[in-house]
Amino acid sequence: MKVLVYAESTEGKFKKSSYETILYASKLAKKVSGETIAVSIGNVSDEQLNTLGKYGANKVLKVSEDRLNSFDSKAYSKVIAELAKSEGANIIVLSHNYNGKAIAPRLSVKLDAGLVSGAVELPNTDGSFKVKKGVFSGKAFAHYEIKSENKIISLMPNSIALEENNVTAEIVQSNIDLSDQDFGVQVKEVKKSSGKIPLTEAELVVSGGRGLKGPENWGMVEELAEVLGAGTASSRPVADMGWRPHEEHVGQTGTAIRPNLYIAIGISGAIQHLAGVNGSKTIVVINKDPEAPFFKAADYGIVGDAFEVVPKLTEAIKELKAS
Amino acid sequence: MKILVCISQVPDTTTKIAFTDNNTKFETNGVQFIVNPYDEWYALVRALEIKEAQGGTVTVINVGPASYEQTIRKALAIGADEAVRIDAEPSDAYYVAKQIANYAEKETFDIILTGKETIDYNGSVIGGMIAELLNMSYVSMASKLDMNGEVATFEREIEGGKEIVETKVPFVASAQKGMAEQRIPNMRGIMQARTKPLKVEAPIDVSLHTAVVSYELPAPKGDVKLVDADNVKELVDLLHNEAKVI
Structure with missing residues (x-):
């Protein structure tokens, strides 16, 4: 079983939450005896892409074109869904962060995949596929069973302690055909809160x-x-x-x-x-x-x-x- | 503008959460239910402001059994023109999104708004699913929405900053703090809400993707270790050597 994981980058750099999702996906891949395939969208150097191997990505699919330099859930989810199909991956992992929250539900519809958003632990794969997440705004947890064949998990940031898992990742340039209809929004401006930690x-x-x-x-x-x-x-x-x-x-x-x-x-x-x-x-x-x-x-x-x-x-x- | 606002019924924010039936069911006994705050305070109020500025209608939609109508009437009291209830248990997010998309497709709305998430299941997924089902643009976690004719300009939160984003109708967006200010319904609104139309529609068949198997409460915290206010160094020592967090 292959696990596809979306590694989000900002200005060409991966975030901590991206490494968390890679590590989580690679641990999950071990559980289901599969491999970990990372997807990177936008301009990212090979040196950065190689860092995904440190946390367990076996392969990194790199998709870059000018129109993908700013975020659009419509286009990004199309890229990830197409790659999941062509790789034959039926588990997808992404971060439950701002952009992850926009992509995950679209992927769920595109791939007819059950989605658990905000997972806090690795799934329990004994028999059925169960994922634990916080509910009632932190007052409780629920164990969700994903019944569909395709499965999507978005991981709550800070839910897994980073550890290196050294794998040498193979980097592959991938191309997805995108038409103008695949884009819906235009990013006009990005305002950074200077120097602050998100x-x-x-x-x-x-x-x-x-x-x-x-x-x-x-x-x-x-x-x-x-x-x-x-x-x-x-x-x-x-x-x-x-x-x-x-x-x-x-x-x-x-x-x-x-x-x-x-x-x-x-x-x-x-x-x-x-x-x-x-x-x-x-x-x-x-x-x-x-x-x-x-x-x-x-x-x-x-x-x-x-x-x-x-x-x-x-x-x-x-x-x-x-x- | 023809605006649809998706509303969810959730337990009041002060609810003490408990489970029954061997931790498989949420204990609803004695629980007060409200309109999900993000749906009401931000999505619905902004929809009303847009309508007040440029004309149009605001419809609220809910997927739930007849007992939810009391909550739906609250949204009408705040100022929505009409309400639709899809008569079904809101079993999982995909099920709910399919019901709403099915209704929205027939009625062709310009704007579909949701709250950024519900405070019970914290999914943050309904808006994105509806957008995908209807092949629309989606702007998530928006803290500002300004309409200029058919063009919408948003401010949306991203890690460590904000993005200014533009799209055209039709679109779906999820709303959070900043987009509007909570409105308290007045007596006239409450009276009018009683006679405003609340349509009930039958659900469509959708197979469930997920199901909650069990719930669990967080492990109780041990007793707090108090440190004397004159001995702040001891706290630093505990955080460094015992909790190992600094």
Whole structure:
């Protein structure tokens, strides 16, 4: 059984989530005694393509043409579906990230394939094919059986620890005929949030809530994030009041994240907030209210004034990094 | 503009999740149901704003049994002109998308909007499936949508930034925070909702791709380890040596 995996690149470089999907696909391929075929779309150097072998890709199919330099779910899903057919792959793996969420459902229709989006573990392939994913916005998990012959799994970012799996990948240039009808949208402009770590990919996240009293007090949150190399996030009230941009809002109606470390500062921990972050491996809560419900969901806590604790924490981490 | 907004019924955000029948069924007893927030706050409200600015109609569609009608009426109270309910259990995403696409194909809408995902099964797939079934453009995770005649300009989120994207009607888009502000229905809206048309349609046959075999709750957290506010170094030590995350 062949496993086809889409490795997304941005400006010619693969992302961490792409390597995660390659590793996941290669582990799955081992389970079903198959091989791992990666698909790369857009201009990517052979040197970059070779890095996919490090995480277990046996073969890399490279599709590049000018029209594919910006993202269009219609064209991208056509490329991936055509390659799955010509390679005879009936399992497809991709990331459950922003673009993955646009491609996966289209592939599901094109290939008449059952889709589980947001998988958090390798499938159980004993007998039936079952995939575990988070449901009820982080409050529970469900085990889905995929009944159709073709299967698609989109992998939740940060769900598999990267490890090298050294395989030498064979790189093959592939061509897919695309007509103008295969394109539907035009990307006019890309605005990068400069220097910031994308929240969904961040392994460490520092988050602030209403307890910080105002947007002018975010300097210390950003400083802590900077010494850690962490992303910054916020609770919903903070985003609603316009203290922070809404893309930083994590929780049930914001972004769901599962970093290795989540530091919550001045956030009480309403059930809706916990839903978006309780997949985090380690949770630290800093709050002056010892009754804050967040402490019940935390691994470590400090009851204290954030304005005193956070600068001290930043200093202590600086010392650790310097030692 | 003829606009279709896909709405889902989900448990209220404060619901404590539990399962019955040996963890194979979601416990609905005592659960309050609402319109999926992304569908209501962003997709539906933006649809109404577009209609208010350029004229047209806003239809909401739901796949669900008769008991969902109370939730569907909420969408009418907020301002949708009419509602359609496909009379079936929303068994899996593909099943639901096929039902909606089948209806939309007959009625030819200019714009089809969904929320970015439902807060119960968190699939984020219905919009993309409908777009593919109807061979339309799809813009996912849009935080802005501006219409200029037949041209739509979106802002959509990508990892570490945003993209400005343009397409023409007909299209499908999924909406998230930023696209509109939540509207609270007023008394007049609630009264009018009672008499607005709510059509019931029979489902088409679709074979299921997936099924939930069982559910599980996350393992409970152990007790929190409290560190004294005067001893922040100890926390750093624990994170470094015990949790090994920094």
